[in-house]
Amino acid sequence: MATDPPPIGHPEGPEAKVTMREVAIRAGVGLGSVSRVLSGHPAVSESLRQKVLQAVAELDYEPDFTAMSLRRGSTMTVAFLVRDIANPLFSDMVKAAEAILHPVGYSVLLLNSDGDPARDAAHIRLFARRRVDGLIASLATEVHAESLAALRAFKAPVVLVDRHVPEIEASVVSSDHYSGVRAAVKHLAGRGHRRIGLITGPREVLASRERTRGYKAGLRSAGIHYDAGLLQTGAYDADFGTDKTTRLLETDDPPTGIIAGGLMVGYGSLRAIRALGLSVPDQVELVPCDSWPFPELFAPSLSFVHRDASLMGRTAAELLLESIQDGTNREVMLPTEFVTAD
Amino acid sequence: MATDPPPIGHPEGPEAKVTMREVAIRAGVGLGSVSRVLSGHPAVSESLRQKVLQAVAELDYEPDFTAMSLRRGSTMTVAFLVRDIANPLFSDMVKAAEAILHPVGYSVLLLNSDGDPARDAAHIRLFARRRVDGLIASLATEVHAESLAALRAFKAPVVLVDRHVPEIEASVVSSDHYSGVRAAVKHLAGRGHRRIGLITGPREVLASRERTRGYKAGLRSAGIHYDAGLLQTGAYDADFGTDKTTRLLETDDPPTGIIAGGLMVGYGSLRAIRALGLSVPDQVELVPCDSWPFPELFAPSLSFVHRDASLMGRTAAELLLESIQDGTNREVMLPTEFVTAD
DNA sequence: TAGTTTCATGGAAACGTTACCAAGCTCGCG
DNA sequence: CGCGAGCTTGGTAACGTTTCCATGAAACTA
Numbered sequence: 001m002a003t004d005p006p007p008i009g010h011p012e013g014p015e016a017k018v019t020m021r022e023v024a025i026r027a028g029v030g031l032g033s034v035s036r037v038l039s040g041h042p043a044v045s046e047s048l049r050q051k052v053l054q055a056v057a058e059l060d061y062e063p064d065f066t067a068m069s070l071r072r073g074s075t076m077t078v079a080f081l082v083r084d085i086a087n088p089l090f091s092d093m094v095k096a097a098e099a100i101l102h103p104v105g106y107s108v109l110l111l112n113s114d115g116d117p118a119r120d121a122a123h124i125r126l127f128a129r130r131r132v133d134g135l136i137a138s139l140a141t142e143v144h145a146e147s148l149a150a151l152r153a154f155k156a157p158v159v160l161v162d163r164h165v166p167e168i169e170a171s172v173v174s175s176d177h178y179s180g181v182r183a184a185v186k187h188l189a190g191r192g193h194r195r196i197g198l199i200t201g202p203r204e205v206l207a208s209r210e211r212t213r214g215y216k217a218g219l220r221s222a223g224i225h226y227d228a229g230l231l232q233t234g235a236y237d238a239d240f241g242t243d244k245t246t247r248l249l250e251t252d253d254p255p256t257g258i259i260a261g262g263l264m265v266g267y268g269s270l271r272a273i274r275a276l277g278l279s280v281p282d283q284v285e286l287v288p289c290d291s292w293p294f295p296e297l298f299a300p301s302l303s304f305v306h307r308d309a310s311l312m313g314r315t316a317a318e319l320l321l322e323s324i325q326d327g328t329n330r331e332v333m334l335p336t337e338f339v340t341a342d
Numbered sequence: 343m344a345t346d347p348p349p350i351g352h353p354e355g356p357e358a359k360v361t362m363r364e365v366a367i368r369a370g371v372g373l374g375s376v377s378r379v380l381s382g383h384p385a386v387s388e389s390l391r392q393k394v395l396q397a398v399a400e401l402d403y404e405p406d407f408t409a410m411s412l413r414r415g416s417t418m419t420v421a422f423l424v425r426d427i428a429n430p431l432f433s434d435m436v437k438a439a440e441a442i443l444h445p446v447g448y449s450v451l452l453l454n455s456d457g458d459p460a461r462d463a464a465h466i467r468l469f470a471r472r473r474v475d476g477l478i479a480s481l482a483t484e485v486h487a488e489s490l491a492a493l494r495a496f497k498a499p500v501v502l503v504d505r506h507v508p509e510i511e512a513s514v515v516s517s518d519h520y521s522g523v524r525a526a527v528k529h530l531a532g533r534g535h536r537r538i539g540l541i542t543g544p545r546e547v548l549a550s551r552e553r554t555r556g557y558k559a560g561l562r563s564a565g566i567h568y569d570a571g572l573l574q575t576g577a578y579d580a581d582f583g584t585d586k587t588t589r590l591l592e593t594d595d596p597p598t599g600i601i602a603g604g605l606m607v608g609y610g611s612l613r614a615i616r617a618l619g620l621s622v623p624d625q626v627e628l629v630p631c632d633s634w635p636f637p638e639l640f641a642p643s644l645s646f647v648h649r650d651a652s653l654m655g656r657t658a659a660e661l662l663l664e665s666i667q668d669g670t671n672r673e674v675m676l677p678t679e680f681v682t683a684d
Numbered sequence: 685t686a687g688t689t690t691c692a693t694g695g696a697a698a699c700g701t702t703a704c705c706a707a708g709c710t711c712g713c714g
Numbered sequence: 715c716g717c718g719a720g721c722t723t724g725g726t727a728a729c730g731t732t733t734c735c736a737t738g739a740a741a742c743t744a
Contacts (some may be wrong), residue, residue: 085427129405387723
């Protein structure tokens with residue numbers, strides 16, 4: 001007790017941080033033994049274990065993650081790169097992924113790109129310097145050279161969400177946007193619509209391309225001529241949805257059905273329709289993809305192309321863990337579901 | 343060029359990570375000099391700087407954050423502890439905070455408590471082990487001994503969000519729930535309601551107490567007798583809102599106006615009202631606190647007690663940075679705004 | 685009982701960086 | 715022209731872990 005000179009303060013007070021060395025001294029054992037006990041190494045006797053654990057308890061020792069990271073070369077941290085954490089789709093994903101990763105010891109580092117590919121690249125490089133053990137990324141675009149270079153230089157496993165970048169070694173979790181939008185077109189056609197528009201994100205993103213593919217396939221099945229003017233791709237924000245919807249509806253031969261690919265695009269689209277004084281779904285039937293929370297409460301008249309953001313997050317996390325353990329990469333496509341307004 | 347033996351691979355290929363030592367050798371300078379150049383130390387000659395920077399570029403050197411963290415004792419990481427990142431209120435907060443913290447070099451580590459105080463405590467201890475430079479926390483409750491102990495043992499600066507824990511040294515950013523709810527009561531009373539209910543979170547949380555205080559003050563001003571049966575506190579989830587709303591509305595003398603304290607409580611409350619086949623706002627006028635995105639689009643008939651989640655996030659981040667730099671703690675109360683339907 | 689294997693343990697080296705200290709250099713001033 | 719001050723620079727010692735190696739003891743076999 002009187003062996004070591006505690007600074008001044010209370011016994012449990014604002015002492016400086018306790019190191020493993022002090023635990024070893026207190027327990028009267030070697031430094032390596034403390035490490036072995038704490039990291040669950042098999043070759044330790046019960047008596048040694050007890051001595052160490054008691055010293056740990058007495059000193060309130062907390063191991064230092066930074067030292068561990070340096071020595072082990074593993075930070076037990078994974079990075080999540082999204083366009084916008086405030087988007088419910090992404091926040092649900094992050095939450096679900098965290099629920100998988102936390103129990104096995106990983107913490108989640110979060111970064112927003114705001115849809116800016118340059119920021120994507122900078123963020124990926126930052127993650128590399130931080131030596132994260134893995135990365136789940138929803139890139140702003142698939143064709144930004146700097147981002148791809150950063151991704152190639154990135155040593156740890158990568159899971160891409162709804163993106164397809166052939167030259168990058170990564171697992172991929174995507175959604176079956178093709179079928180979802182195809183079903184939406186079929187639904188609209190079945191309700192008599194012949195002029196059906198699609199507004200979605202940039203072509204440089206897998207999700208947008210798949211939606212476009214499903215859109216065209218749906219039109220074909222319904223025997224509706226494809227009108228390039230009714231297909232608007234470009235961005236995922238609400239303003240884009242508002243803008244394109246307004247333009248479409250102000251043409252001479254406006255669509256009576258609109259599929260909005262992307263949650264914020266859907267918001268924007270609905271805003272535009274309301275602003276024009278049109279009723280939904282009587283004058284314009286809007287079918288958003290990626291629903292906001294409680295759609296049955298807040299837009300009961302709308303059908304949706306739904307996807308399970310939590311499932312995506314869980315799947316991404318599981319693929320990442322697999323890749324961290326085995327080094328294997330897989331591609332998983334999750335279903336979308338067309339939900340009809342009652 | 344032929345001086346050092348590169349393993350085998352391509353010049354820019356999957357080489358092992360480059361360390362500072364190799365940069366020093368390549369540049370023909372000392373190890374310390376490389377460090378000085380890269381960390382912007384003033385005492386370096388221009389020629390030395392050039393040599394180092396060139397070697398850095400040639401070798402594609404990326405500094406190792408984990409080593410830096412160990413040596414400097416700073417991880418350039420701050421932790422964000424929230425009840426539910428999928429709640430738009432929190433995701434907006436996190437996004438705004440990140441926007442402040444990232445430009446000055448801090449990364450954000452995210453953890454959910456799911457409203458479980460035990461998880462709060464475990465998370466805080468994890469953050470301590472990870473040696474984060476600061477913590478922004480919205481605790482599940484203010485009275486959980488284990489969480490408070492963890493918080494006391496936490497050495498870095500802390501910012502509490504909408505919580506009041508006198509015995510903890512921390513900055514605080516809170517919202518003026520008192521005035522907001524008071525205005526809501528006034529509004530409802532002005533529209534003729536005499537039976538007004540309040541449903542909100544646990545009493546062990548500042549926000550709930552302030553709402554209760556505002557509620558009672560509002561009733562008093564309006565000359566309405568306070569009926570304890572109309573005040574329901576306990577939790578912040580949607581099911582709580584649904585449950586309490588249903589019970590209130592099924593009593594003999596049900597409220598005609600309901601204030602829902604908390605975004606998810608509001609959701610749940612609306613769900614219950616709809617499920618009972620009652621119309622909003624004609625039969626029951628609901629006033630939620632903390633609006634979901636685009637309330638004017640999705641519930642245009644409702645008035646709201648609004649607060650600026652982004653501003654809260656920004657403020658929390660700024661208080662944290664202040665505290666990291668000066669060690670000073672401050673308390674800031676942000677306004678709420680009562681927004682009338684259309 | 686002696687030799688060999690197994691196992692627990694302590695000590696030292698290493699992870700990649702920063703910070704301190706001392707030494708060399710140049711420059712200025714007397 | 716000589717000496718001290720100031721500015722750069724290189725080397726070394728940490729930071730707190732984990733891992734490897736060697737040692738000693740104990741257990742087992744012959």
